[in-house]
Amino acid sequence: MAEKGDYYEILGIDRNASSEDIKKAYRKLAKKYHPDVNQGDKDSEAKFQRVNEAYTVLSNPETKARYDQYGHAGVNGDSGFGGFGDFDFGGFGDIFESFFGGTSGFGRSSSRTRSGPRRGADIKYGLEISFEEAAFGVSKTININRPEKCNACNGSGSKSGSNPETCKHCNGTGQIQYKQSTAFGQFVNVKTCEICNGEGKVITNPCHTCNGRGKVRKNVSIDVKVPAGIDDGQTISLRGEGEPGSKGGPSGDLFISIRVKAHPLFKRQGSDVVCEMPITFVQAALGAELEVPTLDGKVSYKINEGTRTGTVFRLRGKGIPYLRGSGRGDQYVKVNVEVPKKLNAKQKEILLQFAEASGDEVYEERKSFFDKMKDVLGR
Numbered sequence: 592m593a594e595k596g597d598y599y600e601i602l603g604i605d606r607n608a609s610s611e612d613i614k615k616a617y618r619k620l621a622k623k624y625h626p627d628v629n630q631g632d633k634d635s636e637a638k639f640q641r642v643n644e645a646y647t648v649l650s651n652p653e654t655k656a657r658y659d660q661y662g663h664a665g666v667n668g669d670s671g672f673g674g675f676g677d678f679d680f681g682g683f684g685d686i687f688e689s690f691f692g693g694t695s696g697f698g699r700s701s702s703r704t705r706s707g708p709r710r711g712a713d714i715k716y717g718l719e720i721s722f723e724e725a726a727f728g729v730s731k732t733i734n735i736n737r738p739e740k741c742n743a744c745n746g747s748g749s750k751s752g753s754n755p756e757t758c759k760h761c762n763g764t765g766q767i768q769y770k771q772s773t774a775f776g777q778f779v780n781v782k783t784c785e786i787c788n789g790e791g792k793v794i795t796n797p798c799h800t801c802n803g804r805g806k807v808r809k810n811v812s813i814d815v816k817v818p819a820g821i822d823d824g825q826t827i828s829l830r831g832e833g834e835p836g837s838k839g840g841p842s843g844d845l846f847i848s849i850r851v852k853a854h855p856l857f858k859r860q861g862s863d864v865v866c867e868m869p870i871t872f873v874q875a876a877l878g879a880e881l882e883v884p885t886l887d888g889k890v891s892y893k894i895n896e897g898t899r900t901g902t903v904f905r906l907r908g909k910g911i912p913y914l915r916g917s918g919r920g921d922q923y924v925k926v927n928v929e930v931p932k933k934l935n936a937k938q939k940e941i942l943l944q945f946a947e948a949s950g951d952e953v954y955e956e957r958k959s960f961f962d963k964m965k966d967v968l969g970r
Contacts, residue, residue, distance in 0.1 A: 598645035598658060606659070610650065617646040708840035714833045716847050720817060722854035726886055726911050728819035735813065735845070738806040738834050744798035748805035753796040758787035765789040806835065815847060820862065820914035823851040856884055862920030863910045867927060875899070875928045885909045885922055892924070900928035 599606055602616040620642045622628070629635035648654045648666050657665035716735055740746040749755055757763040761784035769780040783789040797803030813832055821827075826848050833843025851859075858865045868883065878896040882889045885906060892904065903925045910920025934942070 596641065598649055601641050601645040602649065610652075613646065613649050617642065617650070621646070709837045710840045711834035711836040711843035713843040714845045716845060717850060718815070718817075718847050719850045719852060721852050722857060722859075723886060724817065725821050725823070725849070725851045726819065728821075728912075729817045731815045731817060733813055733815055733847070734810055736808055736810050739809045739811070740835055741798060741801035741805055741807050743800035744805060746805045748794045748798055748801065748803040750796045750798050755792035755794050758784060758791055758793045760784055760786040761791065763791040765791040805837075813845070817849070818914060819912040821849055821851075822859070822914075823849065825849050857886070859911060861911075862913055864920065864922040865925070866922070867925045869929045870894070870898070870926050872928060872931065875926070883924055886911075894926065898926060898928075900926065902926050 599608070602613065602620065604612055604616050608616070621639065624635045624639035624642060626632075626636050626639060629639075648658050654666050714735060714737060716733060718731065718733060720729060720731070741748075744751060747755065758765070761767055765784050765787060766781050766789070767784050769782065784791075787793050794803045798805075801807050813829070815827065815829070817827065826846050829845040829847070831842045832845035835842045856866050864886065866884065868881070870879070870881065873879075874881070874894070875898045876896065878894055878898070881892050881894060883892045883906065887909065890906065890909070892906070894902075894904070903923055906922040906924065908919050909922035912919045931938075
């Protein structure tokens with residue numbers, strides 16, 4: 592019996608090679624030594640058989656483990672471990688397909704064609720809405736341009752009174768088979784028919800309206816209900832509003848991506864609304880009844896004396912309605928005390944009188960800071 596040789600050396604890989612490395616090495620060598628590429632070359636045919644044998648063992652984790660442990664004795668058919676008889680040759684079909692194109696098999700052919708029902712393509716559409724529309728929901732009518740069934744030919748693509756004919760090149764199968772001989776037996780390569788593009792039918796008398804396509808593009812109006820609480824970047828899907836299918840297949844879907852315009856006063860944080868509101872020094876010092884803007888209109892809110900800048904108060908239930916379920920988020924209002932600028936002489940005089948009359952006692956944080964500074968730095 593001839594020496595089989597080390598399978599790893601035959602494929603030119605080391606023993607730590609991954610399954611992908613094994614497959615790549617096999618692809619390269621099998622293509623190089625394939626009998627159809629080297630017709631009549633006995634040496635190439637013998638090398639091709641050894642390459643196939645090595646790949647058969649090393650591509651299967653079970654036989655590879657036996658080979659790594661016992662060598663050729665672990666994978667010989669008469670060794671008690673089992674040979675190549677139960678190896679799945681499906682992987683070879685995928686590899687041969689990359690060499691020759693189409694769908695391949697050993698002594699068999701594929702029956703797949705494009706003549707069956709096919710689902711229509713999906714359509715994507717961008718819709719911009721206002722902040723308030725996103726919060727409370729809105730109904731919109733959008734216009735999209737999509738293929739529609741041609742009414743003149745009822746979608747057949749053939750002129751009225753005629754029908755598509757069976758493709759004579761592929762006899763209606765939509766495929767052409769090319770038979771080749773290999774070391775494993777007869778090899779069948781299946782390709783899509785170039786005459787009918789895999790349809791199995793040929794339109795010999797095309798419809799003048801759609802030029803044989805069976806579809807024409809039309810502008811279509813669609814009503815869209817935007818739910819309350821939707822957020823920027825979320826998507827609404829409308830089943831069956833995409834492009835129509837072929838051969839009785841279902842239509843695709845319409846996906847509407849929502850873009851929410853920025854609001855001049857409000858920002859959104861989940862289901863809550865946040866806004867910043869300026870107040871005067873007098874309002875902050877004496878307290879005041881504020882008119883606060885909300886999504887529902889103005890509401891009154893009383894702030895206490897001595898309200899500091901950065902203070903945040905909450906308005907319950909004035910936020911965004913929950914997208915799923917009942918209820919709403921809250922609104923958070925941050926107040927910023929505005930320091931007056933461009934004071935006239937009288938205003939400055941009044942503030943100086945106030946400062947002289949009040950001293951440091953009314954400024955608790957300022958007094959505490961300077962007391963701490965004295966302790967650290969001394970008088």
